[in-house]
Amino acid sequence: MSLSMKQGGTAKGMAAGGIISAAVIIIQYRFKFFMPSSFSFTDAAIFVCKWDTLLFICLLAAIARVATARFFSPQDIDGSGLTTPTKEVSIDRAVLQNTLEQITLAIGSYFSLISTRLENLCIIPALVLLFVSGRILFWFGYSKGAAHRACGFGMTFYPTVFSIILSVICFIFGAYIPN
Template sequence: MTQRSDDRTVKMGMLLGFLGTIVVFISFYSFLPQVAEEVSLVERLKLGIMCLVFPVTLFFLMIVRVGSQRFGNLSADPTKCEANTEGMKVDLRVLSNTHEQLMIFAINILALSALMPYQFLSLLPIYSGVFVAGRVIFWVGYRRNVLWRAPGFAMSTLPAVIGVGYSCVAVLLAAFESV
């Protein structure tokens, strides 16, 4: 494989991830029930916290996966051997990247739960599901062929970029309204 071919594979994967994310958001938003009236901040934050349950569960399963691979070999002491197989090295990288992504996701989902107009709150569970699906696709892709992680990465990155961007604008607008 050449660098040009690898770049094309990654670009195609990112494009598929972006398009898939948009299709999933639009489809599910069209079919899921919408929030019909304004809800309290407590209810909004409750929804945000509920949307964290499955992403955190996936993260916990990744931790268990890595931990279970340490039993009975040199990597039981990670100060001497971080990973004893290539698969474990990949799992550690996925775990690290998912930790980074989960931090962004958690802050983002809580900010969006407080800042979004109530009519769009049904996007939050969709975001949670897309995040989990993206992380699983990232993990499976990484284990099969490192270049195939791109669709999963795109699925967890595109909503994060949009959500953080929206939250920044909403916070700035609120700050200028009070001045």
């Protein structure tokens, strides 16, 4: 099966997002930037909540963008339930919806990580920074097509998938994984 040019470009972007994500997570795991020297579970939960603030800023920005675009568009000002959205608002709504979906998974996965193995806390800063960077790339690339948003999507999605898989592994084999 051969891929179209768009599919090929998207696959390359997703691969780039995956490679960047893996590299950042590995570097963070090795050097543990932004980490407290010691912590209890409560400290870890607070640490995750603080870092999650950056995710909420992504969501806030996406909501504000839709609201602003609607306000300045006579066609869109009544909202999507009452009008057919312009292309600009449709794009902004798609970014908002995807951001909300990604945040829902990400936040849950971060708490699963520290709940199944407290030492997983060390990769939270990398996961959050990848998420924010990925959202920015996704947002700016969205209107240019799948290949242009793929790297950003990959940088948002793959770290979350990794954290969910790691959480499951730690949950199942927790007693066997060294600290």
